[in-house]
Amino acid sequence: MEKVNFEEIERFAYKMRRHALRMSYAAGAHAVHFGAGMSMIDILAVLYGKVLRYDVLQPEWENRDRFILSKGHGVIGYYAALAEAGFIPESELDMFEHGDTYLMGHPIYNPQHGIEFTNGSLGMGLGLGVGTALAGKRRGQTYRTYVIVGDGEMDEGAVWEAIMSAPQFQLNNLCLIVDRNHFQLGGETKEIMEHHNLKEKLISFGWNVFEIDGHNYEEIYEAAVSVGEGEAPTAIIANTMKGKGFSFSENNNGWHHAVLTAKQYEQALQELENAYGH
Amino acid sequence: MDINEKNIKKWSTVGARPTFGLALMDLAEEQENLMVLTADVSTSAGLDRYRKKWPDKYLDVGIAEQNMMAVATGLAKEGFSVVTTTFAPFQTMRCLEQIRVNQGYMQIPLVIVGLASGIYHCYLGNTHCCIEDVSIMRAIPNVSVMVPADGLSVVKIVKSAVDSEKTIYIRLTGGSNLPIIYHEDCEFYLGGSNMIQKGERVAILANGTMVNQALEAAKLLELIKIKPTIIDMYSVKPLDEERLDSLSGYELIVTIEEHSTVGGLGAAVAEYLIQKKNAPQMLMLGIRDFFPHASEYTDALEICGLQPGQIRDVIEEKLKEGKNESY
Secondary structure (H helix, E strand, C coil), X not given: CCCCCHHHHHHHHHHHHHXXXXXXXXXXXXXXXXXXXXXXXXXXXXXXXXXXXXXXXXXXXXCCCEEXXXXXXXXXXXXXXXXXXXXXXXXXXXXXXXXXXXXXXXXXXXXXXCECCCCCCCCCHHHHHHHHHHHHHHHCCCCCEEEEEECHHHHXXXXXXXXXXXXXXXXXXXEEEEEECCEECCEEHHHXXXXXXXXXXXXXXXXXXXXXXXCCHXXXXXXXXXXXXXCCCEEEEEECCXXXXXXXXXCCHHHCCECXXXXXXXXXXXXXXXXXXC | CCCCHHHHHHHXXXXXXXXXXXXXXXXXXXCCCEEEEECCCCCCCCCHHHHHHCHHHEEECCCCHHHHHHHHHHHXXXXXXXXXXXXXXXXXXXXXXXXXXXXXXXXXXXXXEEEEEECCCHHHCHHHCECCHHHHHHCCCCEEEECCCCHHHHHHHHHHHHHHCCEEEEEEECCCCCCCCCCCCCCCCCCCCEEEECCCCEEEEECCCXXXXXXXXXXXXHCCCCCCEEEECCEEEXXXXXXXXXXXXXXXXXXXXXXXXXXXXHHHHHHHHCCCCCCCEEEEEEECCCCCCCCCHHHHXXXXXXXXXXXXXXXXXXXXXXXXXXX
């Protein structure tokens, strides 16, 4: 395996969290889906930092890897990755959810800024990924398609229709990443709709499944680069922590959608500096 | 596919669904990027020959309409020219939100074909009928709606929709042995309509199977010296507003549709005309907000008041009423 500098990924993730905080504060009274954005930042740091092939100068380069954020409410993590990768100017992050912005609270199709699809209504992204991956297969293109789905989102039937279809169409160029932060809007997933034996379920549907620590860069990287090695599509169950990175928000579902005050913003920046700022 | 007398006759004999399959066979020859998706309905859609001849341009997603629309969107975004199809209720309602987000909001174009719409399949029960699709689909921004009346119009509308690079819902109605409305080649385009017969006093606007019902009703009206104008409003969204403007001198505008009167062709016409000063009075014929129960199509039409004699009667009555009204 290629030698990977995981310190670079850590730096990428640190800067992403700064961007995400900036947007969260900019959202003001509109509030922000804080927890679901923060839980997947380390995954996106690995993808945009080391795994995905893309060219910021040619955002629609035909061989780019495609990324789809199915859990569209995790958008601060997504915009943060796009900003750190260079698709979105950092100065524009302050426009989040304000004025005539393209940075709405759920992603809107915007190829120039690297946003592949509109999402927000849960359950729709993996099917889009199946179609995207299938197009590549039928045309003999080599790009890979990565889709992040939330664990709460997996309550949606359409997700399972897509899970059923990817092995049928032999899409070993497709990767499903489940951001398993164990919460959904109304509480813990185990209280609202438990996904018993998720790994076994995905295996039985014909996927090649990894279960990893979704905050461990090395584990994320190894699973993500294995896409295409076998015949089956790849599923990564990434166990994460909702609101990861800040003492007040970790595993606190009150931060599913909340207002970040000036005081909390300062505190969060300080915690970030203490943890990563070196 | 040559447009000639023989083919026109063949298309109407086999009906809308097999003709749709034939049109796609032809399109696949021309269109490198064509991709046809079904939800386990290749036979019902007249696509058995197609899927054998063009396996690389065909995909069956199984009985999973939501996924069909998502996969179709992914393919279309990557440059494929995609046609999706299944029975009209499943094609429009099971996957409605996928269409709203992916085609309406995101504007990734698809040609969406609803099979056996209306009440032709009444013997299967109302699960397999569809009297709401026009209303529902036309409510979505960036989604157009077209309703062909016979075999030739199916061929022409399907081809023009695939070429349009827009999202168009095509509603197929009726069974085999569709009466021929167009005996020779004719233009069909988004926002268009065709004058089938020029008359006076009454203008009947219909689409799908109801164009022929209008023609049959007109024959009966002529016995009482009323010769209506008949217009095929095959494009429900956008509507041919110029055509509607041209009808200002008529006493009565009648809309006829094999669809609910809630939100369909009649409603679309009314929404336009209500804003016009001195617009003609309207009579909206269709299925009046109920699920018709019958095992024969002709009986179902009768229950809905859509047989020619019934149409004649209400038009005659309305004209008499109009003369008595003082406002």
